[in-house]
Amino acid sequence: MNDDFLLDDDDSELNEAGYYQQPPPEDEDDAGDEEESSEEELTTKEYDGKLNDFELKCILGYDDIQKYGKSSEDFMMDALLVIVGTNPYHESSKTIADITRSVLGRNGHNRVANTLYTAEDTTLTGVDVDEDFLDKEDSKFNQEFTEEARRMIADFIDYLANRDLSKDSVFSRNRKLRNIPALIILLFSSNLYGLIVGIETLPKVYADQVDNAFNIITRRKQDIVEELARAYEERGRQIVADRVRRMGIAWFEREPAEIRVLAEFADLELTYDDVVLYREYRVKFTNSSKTITQDYISDLIEVVIDPEAGIYERLKDKTRSEAIADVKQIWKQWATENAQDSELAKKIIWKSI
Amino acid sequence: MGISLELLTDEDILDYSREAGEDHVLTSKSDLNLKYDNIRPIVGGCYDPVIFGSPFADRCICGKIRQPSKSPCPNCGVRVYSKEEALRRFARIELPFYYLNDLRFDIFKQKFDTIFKDTKIILNFSGDDLKRLGYSARGAKKMGIKVFDMCQFDYNPDTKELTVSEFITDESKCSYEGIMKIIEEYFPEHLTEYKKLINRYYLVLPAVMRPFTLTYRDGKKLMGTHKLSIWYSSIIWLCCVEDKKGADKLNYETVMESLKTPGERVRYTALLRAYLNAGKKEATELLNTSKENLARELYAVRTKQNFWYVKVTNRLST
Structure with missing residues (x-):
């Protein structure tokens, strides 16, 4: 970064602004280096008796921080040492160093500062953290099973949503329409709601209800x-x-x-x-x-019978119990048609529900 | 594709850090709680889960939700944002004082000169040479940013004189706040423009752009914190007035209460202004020189992803 923005090349501007000041010394630029080298001593001398020690410390600290901003390899450490050291609460150099390290996360207890920027697409996954940091060795296993379970539920919902109900009686049709909301209630009440989030095969009317319930x-x-x-x-x-x-x-x-x-x-x-x-x-x-009961969630998930006419049905008490029993039975039968799904259903779903 | 730096005004920062009437403000210096059998971001900290969503790419904190979701997890209350959505999650730090980004100093100085063009400016310093006193980078009479960061400004409307003094007697007359008071009272037509040049807000980039990492050192597991997150935490630690946790005495309000004279308080605040300004390079790599400049790298690889990154990073306020 060029620091020219700090400079004002045109001396005449100041006069136009009407500054009331003595003319500068003729040899101003030549004298610069020598004066800068003894700036601290000069400043202290200049302010002697006019400002207190704390103010002087701040003024010198200000200059140091600006200097570190341009040249320091470790700006934050250097600048923080100045600020923490200026703080009237901190006197001992050990305290100042400890606090500075603490602010920078360099105390070495449980975190360190990364020295490089990390690319934006390297956010850690849950599995990374579980396995590398929290010693949860079954995390990847659980993740894979979750993905499989989500796939199975997506397929099952696809099956439920795309059945041809045109030849069903009104009673049979209404009963089958309860299957999807009953499944959602079942998953919520079993704390398996994560399996229903973002399922693409879930009809929009129910996806909206799920979002709303959350x-x-x-x-x-x-x-x-x-x-x-x-x-x-x-x-x-x-x-x-x-x-x-x-x-x-x-x-x-x-x-x-x-x-x-x-x-x-x-x-x-x-x-x-x-x-x-x-x-x-x-x-x-x-x-x-922590406990989402069937009664609680059934207030939030309704059967969509005729969305255009605004006819919805809330599953309560015996109707809900029957609807859940129905969908469990259909699920079981559907899963037996596919060996992988059947095994998965046995291992995960039925154990949890 | 051209790359240019745009310095955000406070209003811009508010736009970035507000969503549906909710203000995304960071107030805690802490980042993550590592003491539990999970990683829990601290609310109000630089990975605030309410603002930035889950710290994990693929699941909520408790693990019940394992894919991006528009809705919060009923158990832990945290959303899992898609990458696109996560890149839009900005926040801000609200500072207790105004500061001037020194990249704007030239424009600020022009504005100052315009406002006070018919005013006689009297300099009241311990010596005649501002450069010698460290108040200017060059020139005995030229006011540098240090003057505006820590001096007192007294305006006499009768004589049309503005006295700029390094001897502080009234805290409310100092620095950008002091100048603003004068403008409000005597030059109100310039107030809006003046406010656009100074900031009280500091933009915080989305957490997904500064992810934490895990690392091993001497066989010990450690969390690697992104330097940008450390930078934000340090600003909150030093400048925030709300977060007074623990026994540390860095909190701005705590320090200010301990200082006895207006001069001490103004100088300490100036120190923090210098920290914010001089640390710009911690906040962006677009200010680095030559080969280390982020823009150079982005020019070399123009992918869709990077284009968004340029857009976001370019709009840094500091």
Whole structure:
């Protein structure tokens, strides 16, 4: 980067702007090098008695940072040493170095700074992280099975969606129309909703319902987050309420027992009463999200009987039980026609459902 | 294909970092929580899962969703964005002070001279030579960016005199905020243009452009953090007013509260302005010289993917 942008070549501009100043010395440019070399000493001398030590330190630090920006091989380290060193809280050089390393992620505990930019398309996959970092050796295996299961479900839905129902009686047709929503309810309530996301063979009317269901479930969880924040507000714990709102759902990842000892919450100075309140809402949160019951999800997924006429059917109670039993039976029969699907269905689906 | 740098105004940054009425603002210096049996991005940090989505390319954090999805996972609440969508996920850091990108200094200086063309400018410094005092790169009377970063500006409308002083008595009259106050009161017709030249927001690029990596050192597993993410974290650490976690004393508000005089507070802020400016090269490789310049590489390989990368990277605010 050229630093010419800092320069002002035309001296006359200043005069036009009306600067009130003594004329510069004739030999200004010639004197430059010598003066720059003793800039620090000169500056301190110039300011003696007019500015305090801290201000002087900042002024000199400012110049150093600008200098590092142009020439330092390790700008961030050098510049941060100046800023951390200027901070009135930090006096010992060891503290300054430790904090600087910490800011840069160079303390060596669990992370290091990459020295090169990484190409944009090298985001880690879940399998990479599981196997290389978290010692979960079955991750790739699980991934492959998930992909196979998704393929099978896509094929099964394709079969369900493209059956010819024109010769069916009204009763039979309506019963068969319940198959796809019943399958979706079954997968949601078995915590296998990941298998239904982005399935291309899923008719759009149901894909939209699935998307909507995801959003509603998340919104309900966010409502509980807001309820907890308000409860803290009512108790005069605004700082905690703010943090709950900012963290959102992530707040509920922490166990009630641990929030008082975690460093990231240390500034909140959580009390025993805060923990008790959190415990109360966490139960509610867990019930609303970890367990998606058939009753709960059947409010969100409806049978599309005649979309143009706006006729939909909600599967409740006995009708839902029968519809789920039907689709399980059809699935089982369909899977037996293909040896691979049959094996997969036995190993994964039936074990989980 | 031509490549040019475009410096974003605060309004541009807001456009990039807002979606459906939601502001994508980073407030935490932390990146990822590695203490659990998974990798959990910290909300508000530089891999905020709400803003940037899952840190993994192919699944949500809990692993229930294993493909790109428009909807959040009901369990962990995180979306898995497609690459195209992930590249549109920008955020911003809101600074507690204005700063001037020094690539804009010439234009800023022209604007300053235009606004105060009928004003007598009086320099109140400890010596006559601004260069000697480090306030200018060249010329005894030329005001460099350091003057605007840390000096006090007093305007007398009766005498039409602007006194620029390095001796600070009133914090509110200093630097870009101080000049803005004068413009607001006496030269309001220039305010909009003036505000376009300075920034309080710092654009944060999508997480997918600065992915973390895993590495081994001496048999120990370590997470490799992208230098751009470290750069953002350091800005939040030093400049953010919200994140006061832990015992460190780098938080801007904490430091400012400990400083006694207006002069100390103004100088410390100037130090941070210098950090933001001098560290531009940490934020983009488009400012590197010759062979190390990203533009050179992009010219050599003009793929569709890289074209998008140029578009995004070019629009860095700093």
